[in-house]
Amino acid sequence: MLTTNEIIREGHPTLRMAAKEVDLPPTQEEKDTLNEMLQYLINSQDPETAMKYNLRPGVGLAAPQINVPKRMIAVHIADETGKQHSYALLNPKIVSHSVEKSYLTTGEGCLSVDREVAGFVPRYARVTVKATTVQGEQVKLRLKGLVAIVFQHEIDHLNGVMFYDHINKQDPFHIPENAVAIE
């Protein structure tokens, strides 16, 4: 099983690489890796399992973070109704987005960053993502709120972008023009 030890940290060159498209259909190894990434997130959110294996909690993980420079991401997140959503996706692509911006009022954290980086990360408030699921179906996801932020954070990892690259250097807590605050 994946543990936090397998997650590479900032400074590792793979985090700054552009990850490669996965040829479809994915190999069994690629499917296993993506399922392990999703299982990591599920385990990391279970207090007992996280304690037992010393797992740092996350709601999103990108393959470059486990030193696999391929365009694969996993997201496991509860929506505002408390319903859990799991995504294990190949070649995710933002095909359209709102002009309106949003940001996490808490700032963002990253499993590859072992420090607090203060500041708001301006993101698109709404994104439409096209991807292939690990089961091989094409999906088109229209996302907003926290899940939209998580998807943008993880897709950034596929392009070698870290969340703090977006923080305003002059004024880290600058609020983007008419942005939506996500608690």
Ligand SMILES: CNC(=O)c1cccc(C)c1Nc1nc(N2CCN(c3ccccc3Cl)CC2)nc(N2CSC[C@H]2C(=O)NC)n1
């Ligand atoms: C909502 N913000 C905050 O709670 C937040 C709050 C304070 C400071 C910061 C800096 C915050 N920011 C932040 N906190 C998270 N977690 C909060 C705890 N949680 C979790 C923990 C335990 C069980 C279950 C779960 Cl679910 C796991 C996820 N995650 C992200 N990000 C940024 S996008 C990708 C995503 C990610 O998975 N990073 C590892 N940012």
Ligand code: NI
């Ligand atoms: Ni990250």
